[in-house]
Amino acid sequence: MTSATNTVDFAAEWQAWHDAHEKNRADPHGFLAVTSLNWLDETPTRYPDAPGEWSTSAAGPVVALAEGEELVIGGEKVIGRHAFGVIPERGGVTVSAGDAEFEVARRGGVDILRPRHPSHPTLVDYAGTPVYPPSPSWSAEGVFVPFDEPKPVTVGSVSEGLEHVYDSPGVVEFELRGETFSLTAFNGPTPGSLFVLFTDATSGVTTYAANRSLQIAAPDASGAVTLDFNRATNLPCAYTEFATCPLPPAENRLPIGVEAGEKTPLHPSTGTEGAPR
Template identity: 55%
Template sequence: MNALFTETALESFDADWQEWHAAHEQNRAHPHGFLAVTHLHWLGSEPTRLEGAPGTWSVEADVVRVVLEAGESLRQDGKELNTESGAAVELGPIEERGGIHLVSGETVVELAKRGGEYIVRPRHPGNPLLQAYQGTPAYSPDAAYVVRGTFVPFEAPRPTTVGAAVEGIQHVYEAPGEIRFKLAGRELALTAFNGHAPGSLSVLFTDQTSGKTTYAANRSLSAVPAADGSVLLDFNRAVNLPCAYTDLATCPLPPAENRLPVAIEAGEKIPYERQDQQ
């Protein structure tokens, strides 16, 4: 038994994990989530019509221009952008890894910036990938994969360049430090990036299950260090990124040092759709 848990706490641990996983699955299957992405378009300076989205699109000097014809609708925050047919609507600039969502009928049109390039990803609730989604298999929760670690800050945050699930782009993240921990009798460390929530950290990693029972390219885990640097790593909550489900994602790959030499038989496994493709 994991020393962090009593028998009663283990029962609560299992129930909490089931509740968390159900909520995570519900969020993943949102009608306009990443499973609803129908196309991935990279914008250039030449005005181009994009499949799945209204208008003619181009980008130059960090400003995206959309020209909507009569009868074409695109709304931002409930406001109709097509106030004059043939007039250009200007959007941006957008921060790296930022984005905005525009609405056209049932379609949500995501305009985002990835690897210094602007992309457009229409999202439609009728997308076959979303309609066929069966859920993501996962290991049964195991307290052995909940470990105490220590967050060790670097002297200064390190800009860290990593590859991406699509060729031709790279992502640069700020790494404030590393998380050191012990698992399977080995001293290990993971370079951590700043997470989405204030004070949180995000780690991208692979391990000896990657490409076998878990997705080959990456998994992600969030953690929140305490003021004294102590941090709890619950690998049961390791999740797949969008690239595990669709080739229309631009997910980052883990830094080389985050390829763990142990098998972490916890968290999410290869999605059913990817299993079918192998």
């Protein structure tokens, strides 16, 4: 197989991944459809973009639906009062009414309600995410170095005053552009997989200032991993103010410019790069 063929295959695989990622991002009930972020407390409160009055306590969130209001929860229609029970940290359930969905979740020790409406302008006007041209030169080989036991790592959030605590199984060491780096890793979405949160010298210039994320496949038997920065992605906070995304730990601030992966999202009203509305 020729080097040119390898490059073509690399670009085709990246394009298929990117197209699927953009399709998922523009899901009718994805983060682009979020219309508000509501922090629940013991006072029953009605929100303009959700049915019912919402409150929470040590027993978990509760919604009280007025006459004529209903929610679909677990496939069943619910009227009146419904108690969700205690929701674990970073857990949540999704309920619906009409074409809208409502995320009832727990973030940073607080229960939240996050409505998602497919007609929300941030979704309807989504203009796509610009990217750097994919290049194999931004794919780095590395090694996963596990801790003796998982280490809790506290990181900040784009939501002021909120903190997240993740268990880190170890660090990923790799070489890129002739330099050696190390990133604290967290557990990924599939068994054995990892992800890293990072910033670099492009952050706040051509890429989103707060963070980017990179998924890493499970290490092989020797601990070897591949970090393909062409697949570095924005978190939801790059698109909506109603996110609670974690910030990278301090040690994950790369001193070089990673000119690969997703750039700052396009502003819906202008088609130019800029901060979310």
